[in-house]
Amino acid sequence: MAGIPLDVDVLIGAALGPVLAMIALWFLQLGFIEVQKWILMTLRHTHEAFCRFSNFIGILFQSMCHALGYTVTRSGIATFHVTVDVGTVEPKKEKTGVFEWVATSFLLFGPFFIPAGLVLLFSFFVIGNGFAYPAVPSSFVQSLIFFGNSIGIFTLRFASFLIHMDLFNPLHVLFLVVLLFFGLGIRPSYIGDERKAKIDMIHDLKSILGHLRQKPLYLLVIILVMYGFYFLSLLLGQGWYMGLFTILGWLSVTAIMALLLTYLLLLLVKSTDHIRGWWKAGAYLSIPVSYVAGRILFVYRPVPQPESMALLFMVVMTSLVTILLIKYKRTNRFKTASKMKHMRAEDGKKRASKK
Amino acid sequence: MEKKELLKNEQVARVLSPHPLSFMKLQVLCILVIVWGIVVWWLVEFSPYKRMFSGSIWYPFILWGLVLLLVGVIAWLVAIQFSIFLLYLGVFLGALGLVFWQHWEHAVALFLLVYSVAVAIVGFLIIELYRRSHKYIITNLRIIFKGGVLTKQERTIRYDKVADIHAKQGVLGQIFGFGTIIPVSQSGLGLGSDSTMAGGGVVLGSGKARLFGFAGGGKEIQTPIAKSYYELHGVYPYKEIQQLVEGLVQSHVPTQYQQEQIEFQKQQVDIQKQMRDLLHQQVRGAPREKASKKYVEEAEEEPEEETQEIPEEKHAVRTVAKKPSEDEAFPSDQIDIQQQMKDLLKKQRTARVTESEDEEADEEEEKEEEKEEGKEVA
Numbered sequence: 217m218a219g220i221p222l223d224v225d226v227l228i229g230a231a232l233g234p235v236l237a238m239i240a241l242w243f244l245q246l247g248f249i250e251v252q253k254w255i256l257m258t259l260r261h262t263h264e265a266f267c268r269f270s271n272f273i274g275i276l277f278q279s280m281c282h283a284l285g286y287t288v289t290r291s292g293i294a295t296f297h298v299t300v301d302v303g304t305v306e307p308k309k310e311k312t313g314v315f316e317w318v319a320t321s322f323l324l325f326g327p328f329f330i331p332a333g334l335v336l337l338f339s340f341f342v343i344g345n346g347f348a349y350p351a352v353p354s355s356f357v358q359s360l361i362f363f364g365n366s367i368g369i370f371t372l373r374f375a376s377f378l379i380h381m382d383l384f385n386p387l388h389v390l391f392l393v394v395l396l397f398f399g400l401g402i403r404p405s406y407i408g409d410e411r412k413a414k415i416d417m418i419h420d421l422k423s424i425l426g427h428l429r430q431k432p433l434y435l436l437v438i439i440l441v442m443y444g445f446y447f448l449s450l451l452l453g454q455g456w457y458m459g460l461f462t463i464l465g466w467l468s469v470t471a472i473m474a475l476l477l478t479y480l481l482l483l484l485v486k487s488t489d490h491i492r493g494w495w496k497a498g499a500y501l502s503i504p505v506s507y508v509a510g511r512i513l514f515v516y517r518p519v520p521q522p523e524s525m526a527l528l529f530m531v532v533m534t535s536l537v538t539i540l541l542i543k544y545k546r547t548n549r550f551k552t553a554s555k556m557k558h559m560r561a562e563d564g565k566k567r568a569s570k571k
Numbered sequence: 572m573e574k575k576e577l578l579k580n581e582q583v584a585r586v587l588s589p590h591p592l593s594f595m596k597l598q599v600l601c602i603l604v605i606v607w608g609i610v611v612w613w614l615v616e617f618s619p620y621k622r623m624f625s626g627s628i629w630y631p632f633i634l635w636g637l638v639l640l641l642v643g644v645i646a647w648l649v650a651i652q653f654s655i656f657l658l659y660l661g662v663f664l665g666a667l668g669l670v671f672w673q674h675w676e677h678a679v680a681l682f683l684l685v686y687s688v689a690v691a692i693v694g695f696l697i698i699e700l701y702r703r704s705h706k707y708i709i710t711n712l713r714i715i716f717k718g719g720v721l722t723k724q725e726r727t728i729r730y731d732k733v734a735d736i737h738a739k740q741g742v743l744g745q746i747f748g749f750g751t752i753i754p755v756s757q758s759g760l761g762l763g764s765d766s767t768m769a770g771g772g773v774v775l776g777s778g779k780a781r782l783f784g785f786a787g788g789g790k791e792i793q794t795p796i797a798k799s800y801y802e803l804h805g806v807y808p809y810k811e812i813q814q815l816v817e818g819l820v821q822s823h824v825p826t827q828y829q830q831e832q833i834e835f836q837k838q839q840v841d842i843q844k845q846m847r848d849l850l851h852q853q854v855r856g857a858p859r860e861k862a863s864k865k866y867v868e869e870a871e872e873e874p875e876e877e878t879q880e881i882p883e884e885k886h887a888v889r890t891v892a893k894k895p896s897e898d899e900a901f902p903s904d905q906i907d908i909q910q911q912m913k914d915l916l917k918k919q920r921t922a923r924v925t926e927s928e929d930e931e932a933d934e935e936e937e938k939e940e941e942k943e944e945g946k947e948v949a
Contacts, residue, residue: 265747265748268745268746300746385613386613
């Protein structure tokens with residue numbers, strides 16, 4: 217504190233830096249979520265079960281966040297019901313004012329951060345606790361640099377772990393499964409049969425903006441508390457304030473990583489749609505087979521990083537097998553944008569299949 | 572299903588069998604064996620903790636067996652199925668026997684991996700065989716449940732005997748679109764009970780004379796439970812089948828109007844039966860025509876007294892003789908029969924009148940309601 221000059225940049229700018237950086241990362245996360253939703257929408261008719269599964273995870277997390285909101289505000293939970301299509305959470309006591317506002321905040325913001333928080337918690341056990349915490353910034357630019365450095369180190373460490381992942385290690389396999397599972401659920405929207413404006417990113421943002429505008433006084437109180445916390449950190453010379461926003465940034469990065477991994481999975485699922493019948497199983501089987509083959513190969517022909525090389529070999533071989541299958545075993549089935557039975561249902565001529 | 576198995580006017584609506592993922596509870600037991608086999612192999616051969624197992628060649632086997640049996644006990648308590656524990660115990664004893672028999676003690680980790688995978692594959696095949704042994708036939712009159720791998724089992728339930736329909740769909744069912752429908756019969760087939768027990772004991776004192784106390788309690792809840800052979804287990808597409816079954820059950824349940832009609836028809840049939848009995852009684856006793864002839868004959872045989880006194884009125888006498896009073900013409904039981912018939916006819920007419928009055932009253936009510944609605948709209 218003694219070495220830091222008390223000017224406008226220190227008093228206001230340095231506090232704003234991590235907030236803006238965190239919001240920017242969150243918007244990036246929203247963008248990735250939107251792309252995932254778009255891919256899932258295109259898969260809806262051919263992979264209904266897959267979309268229902270991803271919906272279930274999303275609704276489960278959303279309902280959990282909502283329930284957490286009611287628990288934190290001591291409203292209690294009267295009903296907790298989660299299905300593939302809808303989640304219902306009802307409080308025991310209908311509280312108004314700040315309690316209601318906090319519970320709604322959990323519902324709106326929770327799905328973006330709480331699942332990612334669980335993955336982050338798990339990653340500490342698998343990747344380890346070697347992330348860099350930022351120091352106390354003295355200016356707006358410095359706060360951005362500190363924030364960026366911390367996020368960069370975290371991202372590098374996370375990506376490095378993914379690249380060096382040993383799929384013969386059950387813990388690593390479990391982490392990968394968790395990452396994919398949460399990646400499919402880090403979105404607060406339901407993918408239905410039809411495209412609805414309600415599931416757009418714009419709709420989510422509008423809801424959040426409306427919620428914040430609804431009670432400007434609460435927002436002001438939050439800003440004041442935030443500044444209070446910043447000044448306390450500054451006074452004690454601790455990086456608590458920066459640390460808080462950095463952790464929120466890590467959450468966004470974790471979510472983005474999980475979403476990127478799910479893209480690969482969705483891409484594979486989408487590609488196999490072009491392959492005929494049971495041949496599409498070949499594309500999926502090539503994943504474990506090529507990895508095991510790679511690991512065996514690199515035992516007899518040693519390379520510097522056999523795990524990473526085996527992963528690379530797996531990705532290349534799977535892509536190659538999928539491309540070859542698409543080329544030589546392409547489906548000859550007549551494809552329509554929507555299933556024929558759906559069209560018949562619209563015409564009112566739906567016939568039940570009888571065995 | 573063969574045609575000869577069908578009843579008269581019976582038509583098959585759907586033939587179903589459980590969804591491949593509907594026996595996931597059993598499949599999970601196999602998956603668990605594979606996963607644990609792989610984990611033990613990794614722990615012993617590749618993990619940083621492999622030194623822990625260097626003390627004895629039996630350590631990996633003990634770890635593998637203990638966890639397997641522990642999971643078996645937990646699954647037994649949670650699912651209230653002793654067979655799960657027995658199954659895991661069998662797997663454990665099988666591995667133990669094989670190791671001793673073939674002397675594979677020095678490669679226990681690899682043996683456990685191979686054995687786990689092999690056992691799980693066999694398990695998957697048995698589950699698939701079990702699943703394929705199920706067949707559910709939904710006809711327009713009844714539901715037929717068939718099954719059994721070695722012993723054939725069959726249950727038939729008519730729609731009018733279905734007291735309740737219980738339907739359930741788990742998370743996997745919601746994702747893949749299958750679910751279970753349990754038609755509970757009036758006799759209670761399809762209902763089971765979940766029972767829980769809790770008990771605790773304490774020994775007081777350390778000497779020879781120990782005091783032992785035990786307390787426990789239990790609870791039993793009636794729930795719709797049935798064997799997969801007695802329910803529509805994991806049928807696909809669940810919603811369609813549910814609607815079909817509920818629709819068929821509903822079509823076999825008479826509505827209030829139909830029940831009233833049945834009651835009325837029963838009443839009418841009863842009246843007609845009684846009338847028929849009375850007629851038979853009348854015919855057997857002394858028919859009306861015979862009775863009249865009898866009286867005429869009697870009058871012809873004994874005309875002397877009356878004709879002698881008033882010869883001009885012979886015709887009149889004959890007329891009097893032809894038309895005797897009811898008391899004289901019919902025996903008393905015949906008059907009773909006639910009276911009863913009259914009463915029955917009156918009853919029949921009254922029932923019809925009541926019915927038509929009810930209909931009129933209903934129509935009036937409807938008209939009044941329409942008028943009120945019209946007023947509200949105005």
